[in-house]
Amino acid sequence: MAAKTVYVCSNCGHEEPKWLGRCPDCGAWSTFVEEVRGERKAAGFAARARGGGSRASAGKTLRLDEVGGEAEGRMGTGIGELDRILGGGLVPGSLVLVGGEPGVGKSTLLLQVMGHLGDRCLMVSGEESPRQVAMSARRLGVAGSGFGVLAETDVDVIGATILRERPEVVVVDSIQTLYSPELAGAPGGVGQVRECAARLMRLAKAEGIAVVLVGHVTKEGAIAGPRVLEHMVDTVLQFEGDRFQAFRILRALKNRFGSTNEVGVFEMTSRGMEEVEDPSAFFLSRREAEVPPGVATVCLLEGTRPMLVEIESLVAPSPLAVPRRVARGVDGGRINMLCAVLSRRAGLALGSQDVYVNVTGGVRVEEPAADLGAALAIASALRDRPLERGTACFGEVGLTGDVRFVPGTERRLRELIKLGFDRIIMPEGSSGGPTDDGAESRRGVNVVEVRTLEEAVAVALL
Structure with a gap:
């Protein structure tokens, strides 16, 4: 050959x-x-059919009404945030890919999951020895839970061990360390990653075993390996977070058994990953004095969960011919667009100013509802005039200067009122037809509806 x-x-x-x-x-x-x-050398299907060389028998087809549903149910992981992102727990026979930067907490979270599942779980470690896994488990307090550990990288040995042990959940840390002896490439290569993932996928589907793969990421933040890896698995979970911050955000990029809009917030502690039940209070800074210029509070909606973050801005005269636009935690192109809209539609002179925008806590903001908060923060920094204490906002800003409707208005309002904000700026018509309960909860709260960005700036910077 x-x-x-x-x-x-x-x-x-x-x-x-x-x-x-x-x-x-x-x-x-x-x-x-x-x-x-x-x-x-392989003959095509037509040649094999004519020559009678094909030994494969025809597959058996099933009617959909003959196929059982979720009779087996889902397996709870013992971590409420993770279960909510997965759609209720791990589905038997599913393949889950967990990615994230080194040290973000992937192995820590999965060790806690295995500690909850106990002897129903098997960990395949390609990066650490059993002694190292035991040290981490003792630190997290799950050493006595009874789950098994296999330090192996040969996918043939791993498959044979899974068939012998018959666990309900298998955690592979990581997929880039596995190799198949049938291929000549080194572990972590495109062919090896694709083949090992395909072998584990077939095993998971055939035996009804939930397999969780840990994946490395590239310097751009994407999961390393061929793109087909993300297409093969059922669920892709991405860990986000700044290594200088204690919190971590777990986001579902793909989920065949649940919503991709849900996120989970965790805090890295000496006891492992702990759930943050109230992320809004976690991300907001606690200022006793007045809010300084250039700071705006925005209510985002991550799936079904409202979450409050602070957007900071600094505007300073630029010594350059082309002013700088620097954004951290928000898309730079979006900030450029907002600066253009503020200059053209709201009459703010930003053509000779450097603009810096930052989302506190290292959060990555993608929802368009943060547009109004970023624009008001820039306007506040330019005019050196703070927003009134207790003011929050949300809304999408269009190129025409309109402040557009965003979904989830009632949930955002409830979260803002719960945290003590008494002045809320939002798009006009967002509260159309509030219920009696909603009207009752808004007593004492000044809800200001605006139609344009110019009107929002005038209202915010009274």
Whole structure:
């Protein structure tokens, strides 16, 4: 069997006979890696059918009404935030991929899950020895829970062990350390990651075992390995967080058994990952004095959970011909757009000013409802005039200067009122037809509805 060398794009899996700087399929740069493969002569299906060389028997089809539903139910992980993100717990036979930067808490969280599941769980460690896993388990207080540990990277041995032990949940840390002896590539290569994940996926579906894969991330923050890995699994969970901050955010990027809008907030402590039941109070700074200029409080909606964050801004005269626009925790293009709308529609002179925007706590904000808060923070910093104490806002800003409706108004209002905000700026018409209970809860709260950004700036900076 002669061997040949091919170059595979680690981003999309496209193959080329020679190395290229840019992938012609997905357009990514410097993603081609070398793989050595053995040539196998295989006849096509038509040739095998004519020659009678196909020994495969036809598969059995099933009617959907004959297929059982969720009779087995889900398995609770013992961590409420994780169960909510998964849609109620782990589904038997599912494949879950957990990604995140080194040290963000992936292994810690999964050790706590295995501590809850006990002897129903098997951990496959390709990065740590059993002694190291035991040390971490003792630190977290789960050493006596009874789950098994297998220090192995050969996917054939792992598969045989799973079939012998028959656990309900298997945690593999990490998928990039596994290899298949049938392939010539090194562990972590595109072919190895794809083959090992496919083998574990077939095993999970056939035996009804929930498999959790831990994945490394690239310097851009994407999960390392071929893009097809994310297509193969049922659920992709991404850990986010600043290593200089104690909190972590777990976000569902893909979920075949639940919503992808849910997020979980955790705090890294010496006892492991602890759930943050009230993230709004966690992210807000506790200022006894008046709020300084350039700070605005925004109510976001992550799935079904309202969450309050503070957006800070600093505006200063620029010594450069092209002023700087620096954003941290929010998309820089969005900030450029808001600066243009503020200049053109609200009459603020930002053409010669450097603008810096930061979301406190290291939170990454993606929801359009944060537009109004970012714009008011920039306006407050430019005019050096603070927003009134107890003021919060939410709303999307359009290119025409309109403040647009965002969903979840009642939930946002309840969260803001619960935390003591008595002046709320929001889009006009958002509270259309409030219930009696909603009207009762708003007594003593000044809800200001605005139509345009210029009107919002005038109301906020009285």
